[in-house]
Amino acid sequence: MVTIKDIARHVGVSPSVVSRALNNKYGVKESTRQMIVQTAKEMGYHPNAAARTLVTRRTMTIGVIMADISEPFYSGIIKGLEFVASESGYTLLFSNSYESLEQSRVVQRMIDAQRVDGMIIVGSNVKEKAYISSLVDKGTPFVVIERSYRDPRMNCIWVDNVMGGYIATKHLIDCGHTRIAHITGTLDVEVAADRLKGYRKALDEAGIAFSPNLVVQGTFVWQTGYSAMKTLLETRPLCTAVFVANDSMAFGALQAIAEAGLSVPHDISVVGFDDLQFSSLTNPPLTTVRQPRYEMGRDAARLLVSRLNHPEQGDGTKICHPPELIVRKSTTVCRDSDQPEAIVTQQRQ
Amino acid sequence: MVTIKDIARHVGVSPSVVSRALNNKYGVKESTRQMIVQTAKEMGYHPNAAARTLVTRRTMTIGVIMADISEPFYSGIIKGLEFVASESGYTLLFSNSYESLEQSRVVQRMIDAQRVDGMIIVGSNVKEKAYISSLVDKGTPFVVIERSYRDPRMNCIWVDNVMGGYIATKHLIDCGHTRIAHITGTLDVEVAADRLKGYRKALDEAGIAFSPNLVVQGTFVWQTGYSAMKTLLETRPLCTAVFVANDSMAFGALQAIAEAGLSVPHDISVVGFDDLQFSSLTNPPLTTVRQPRYEMGRDAARLLVSRLNHPEQGDGTKICHPPELIVRKSTTVCRDSDQPEAIVTQQRQ
DNA sequence: TTGAAAGCGCTACCAC
DNA sequence: GTGGTAGCGCTTTCAA
Numbered sequence: 259m260v261t262i263k264d265i266a267r268h269v270g271v272s273p274s275v276v277s278r279a280l281n282n283k284y285g286v287k288e289s290t291r292q293m294i295v296q297t298a299k300e301m302g303y304h305p306n307a308a309a310r311t312l313v314t315r316r317t318m319t320i321g322v323i324m325a326d327i328s329e330p331f332y333s334g335i336i337k338g339l340e341f342v343a344s345e346s347g348y349t350l351l352f353s354n355s356y357e358s359l360e361q362s363r364v365v366q367r368m369i370d371a372q373r374v375d376g377m378i379i380v381g382s383n384v385k386e387k388a389y390i391s392s393l394v395d396k397g398t399p400f401v402v403i404e405r406s407y408r409d410p411r412m413n414c415i416w417v418d419n420v421m422g423g424y425i426a427t428k429h430l431i432d433c434g435h436t437r438i439a440h441i442t443g444t445l446d447v448e449v450a451a452d453r454l455k456g457y458r459k460a461l462d463e464a465g466i467a468f469s470p471n472l473v474v475q476g477t478f479v480w481q482t483g484y485s486a487m488k489t490l491l492e493t494r495p496l497c498t499a500v501f502v503a504n505d506s507m508a509f510g511a512l513q514a515i516a517e518a519g520l521s522v523p524h525d526i527s528v529v530g531f532d533d534l535q536f537s538s539l540t541n542p543p544l545t546t547v548r549q550p551r552y553e554m555g556r557d558a559a560r561l562l563v564s565r566l567n568h569p570e571q572g573d574g575t576k577i578c579h580p581p582e583l584i585v586r587k588s589t590t591v592c593r594d595s596d597q598p599e600a601i602v603t604q605q606r607q
Numbered sequence: 608m609v610t611i612k613d614i615a616r617h618v619g620v621s622p623s624v625v626s627r628a629l630n631n632k633y634g635v636k637e638s639t640r641q642m643i644v645q646t647a648k649e650m651g652y653h654p655n656a657a658a659r660t661l662v663t664r665r666t667m668t669i670g671v672i673m674a675d676i677s678e679p680f681y682s683g684i685i686k687g688l689e690f691v692a693s694e695s696g697y698t699l700l701f702s703n704s705y706e707s708l709e710q711s712r713v714v715q716r717m718i719d720a721q722r723v724d725g726m727i728i729v730g731s732n733v734k735e736k737a738y739i740s741s742l743v744d745k746g747t748p749f750v751v752i753e754r755s756y757r758d759p760r761m762n763c764i765w766v767d768n769v770m771g772g773y774i775a776t777k778h779l780i781d782c783g784h785t786r787i788a789h790i791t792g793t794l795d796v797e798v799a800a801d802r803l804k805g806y807r808k809a810l811d812e813a814g815i816a817f818s819p820n821l822v823v824q825g826t827f828v829w830q831t832g833y834s835a836m837k838t839l840l841e842t843r844p845l846c847t848a849v850f851v852a853n854d855s856m857a858f859g860a861l862q863a864i865a866e867a868g869l870s871v872p873h874d875i876s877v878v879g880f881d882d883l884q885f886s887s888l889t890n891p892p893l894t895t896v897r898q899p900r901y902e903m904g905r906d907a908a909r910l911l912v913s914r915l916n917h918p919e920q921g922d923g924t925k926i927c928h929p930p931e932l933i934v935r936k937s938t939t940v941c942r943d944s945d946q947p948e949a950i951v952t953q954q955r956q
Numbered sequence: 957t958t959g960a961a962a963g964c965g966c967t968a969c970c971a972c
Numbered sequence: 973g974t975g976g977t978a979g980c981g982c983t984t985t986c987a988a
Contacts, residue, residue: 259721261965272975277967285973304719308666309965311657312980327701328682336677340703344713349722352676352701354689364693370653372608373698480888509888516890539829539858541865541890610981621959626983636957658981661964959988965980972975 260303269297280305311372319349320562321374323365325381327352330534331504331551335380335403338555346563348375369398376400376562381449399565399573401558405448410574413565415558417549419449422581423456423501426529426547429583430499431464433527434592439472439497441486441507450478453503453531472497476507483507487514498592499527505534505546512540512588527589542587550579609652618646629654660721668698669911670723672714674730676701679883680853680900684729684752687904695912697724704735718747725749725911730798748914748922750907754797759923762914764907766898768798771930772805772850775878775896778932779848780813782876783941788821788846790835790856799827802852802880821846825856832856836863847941848876854883854895861889861937876938891936899928 262280266273271290279286279294286294311317322339324332336352343350351374353364368374376399379390387407393400394411401413430438440457443450454473461468474489476482483502487510490497502508508530515522522528522542530537533548557577565571611629615622620639628635628643629652635643660666671688673681685701692699700723702713717723725748728739736756742749743760750762779787789806792799803822810817823838825831832851836859839846851857857879864871871877871891879886882897906926914920 259965262967263965273965274967274969274976275974278974281967283967287973290973304721306661306965307720307722308657308660309980310967312655312661312965312982313967315980317657326682327676328679328685330677330679333675333677349700349717351698368698371656372653373656509885513888513890536858536885539862541862608981611983612981622982623960623984624958627958630983632983634957639957655981658964659983661966661981662983664964957988960986962983962985964982964984967978967980969978970976972973 259306260298260301261306262303265294265298265301265303268301269294315372317373317375318347319351319374320559321351321353321365321368321377323353323355323377323379325355327354330536331532332380333535334551335555335558338552338557339378339559340555342556342559342563346559348559348563369393369396375566378403378558378562380404399562399569401562401565403554403558406576406578413561413573413575415554415561415577415579417554417579417581419452419581420456420459422531422547422549423453423503424460425456425581425583426453426501426531427457427460428463429545429585429589430501430527430529431460431466433499433589435499435527436464436466436592437472437495437497437499438466439474439490439493439500441483441490441500441502441511442473442475443478443503443507445475447478450503457501476503478504478507480506480510483510484514485510487511488518491515491518491520497526499529499589501529501531503531505530505532505537505544508544508546508588509536509540512544522588523590524593527592529589533584538586540588545586545589546584548582548584550582554579608655609647609650610655611652614643614647614650614652617650618643664721666722666724667696668700668723669908670700670702670714670717670726672702672704672726672728675703675705679885680881681729682884683900684904684907687901687906688727688908689904691905691908691912695908697908697912718742718745724915727752727907727911729753748911748918750911750914752903752907755925755927762910762922762924764903764910764926764928766903766928766930768801768930769805769808771880771896771898772802772852773809774805774930774932775802775850775880776806776809777812778894778934778938779850779876779878780809780815782848782938784848784876785813785815785941786821786844786846786848787815788823788839788842788849790832790839790849790851790860791822791824792827792852792856794824799852806850825852827853827856829855829859832859833863834859836860837867840864840867840869846875848878848938850878850880852880854879854881854886854893857893857895857937858885858889861893871937872939873942876941878938882933887935889937894935894938895933897931897933899931903928 262273262276266276275286276294279291339350379400379402381404403415406414406416427438442454445451458468471493474486476486502511508528511528512522515526520526530544530546533546537544537546561575611622611625615625624635625643628640688699728749728751730753752764755763755765791803794800807817820842823835825835851860857877860877861871864875869875879893879895882895886893886895910924
């Protein structure tokens, strides 16, 4: 292994000069710098990360925790994070949290062992709020994506979920629907609660009465979307449209509707939330609310990097991104919003 | 930050004793060990990873490169890797390769800077074979998943793709199909070539003539499955079944068939390959060939860890896993394998 | 069983 | 501009 000493000896200078030359610091004659850089290259020198970290106290690594890195939902966020990381010389250290317990263990180790300079936390559970608070207390620099904590010491980046729920529902209302159901996510998660709020807001504005039996709770996973839709299909009067709190559940809803022999969008319109890669491939392609995930990832990384490079700037940055409605083929105008008998017609087969 | 020295001072021993005590090495009186462990805990001591790495020359980190970590295909592999890593005290450092160029840069940095003890490479492109060879030359311990290199210095774990292609095709033949098309992957990738081999082998065995116009090349992505299927739908005589080299393309094929007004499986049976999470959710649920991905990830990590802990055991381990046919609803018996006129009927609408 | 000291590779300080 | 040197926190001889 080639070290800084080897180069120093080879060039005939001291190790300190080599260090400065290689790190582009002031105080090295241009000619010697070139000599050193050249020799380093020839000898195949590569700085040892551990040694450097030990003295600089910086790892140039950012820890990233999310529930499950292979969730397609995170794909865009990851790409945004990577873009900034590679741009600014940071390495990303990913860690799945799955259940909060695991999360604390793995992440804690990274922080405690000083393997990361800061953290990016994506969509934590409510339960982990205490954990996040402990990060604040320790002084670990971090950014939370998908949560909007009021705490002025936390940096948060999220999408306006109330607005998202609102535009999804508004779209259905604009299509003439009035019996609009909603399959929610886990309601003790802020995201789900906010989307429900948006749903209600749109209903209120349109003067449509909120009916509790048109709202069924799911847990953000396919299976619950499927079963929630089954429940809704048994509810009378039958809804003509449904806003589902995320695309995974919407896929399940689509399946349930198909199995009931009904057609989307003609019998029931469906709007999802997230715009997963697969959402344009369903049958029919899903109308949904897109979150600017790439941008969120990118901003989160930028915010953290900037915070890392300028600790004096402090924390408390809050960035709220607007969601965007993506209209595809799973929604259409309500054929018969005011003709009760039509409901019977819908149950063909 | 609490260091080993702080503990030493606190307990009244030397740093070396503390180190040995904390690392469970011989030569420390049990009572002092307990004292030390206890104090370390109380003081909130956590070993500094960089310092330790600097002297031990081990990072306890495994680098993992794959084309795109957010590809659902890798999900199972990642979980297998994680299981073993957490079991054996290793941290996983993920890195997307996307295009081979990026791969070399990021990974190279990890190795050069000695940030990882070894590497796990998932499904590299053919182009990167030279790169992998360079790893061998450098003496970097590594395991390749999804490739079966003959090189006796390489550890490889893969699934028997020839068999996979074979059982997929055989299943269709057993259903009575004889006009079986095949949408391939990128053919200069071993995986794709092998699946094609398996397809031909099954055909040969059944005495079905291979017809080149029933084979269309794709590149493993949705879009190419869609367009390849479009091509096949224009081919006469029309196929009654198609084996698609991976599920993503199969999703595209399903879409193309639906758009043509044909039904799966009644008009055309479809078999995929991979068994993605979404494959059971398509309409109809996709019959496919499953790879034991969790097991492959698990074995890869075990192999590498064992190699890291026992360098003397050497390299060259080859593990080939068998694939498994998962029969769902996208395949069925061929209604009319020998009635040409049926083909016309199929083109309703 | 314990302690002193060297040293991993690097940066940073201070003197020249 | 350059070099000597201390030291980051830890493990690991080697001697006591």
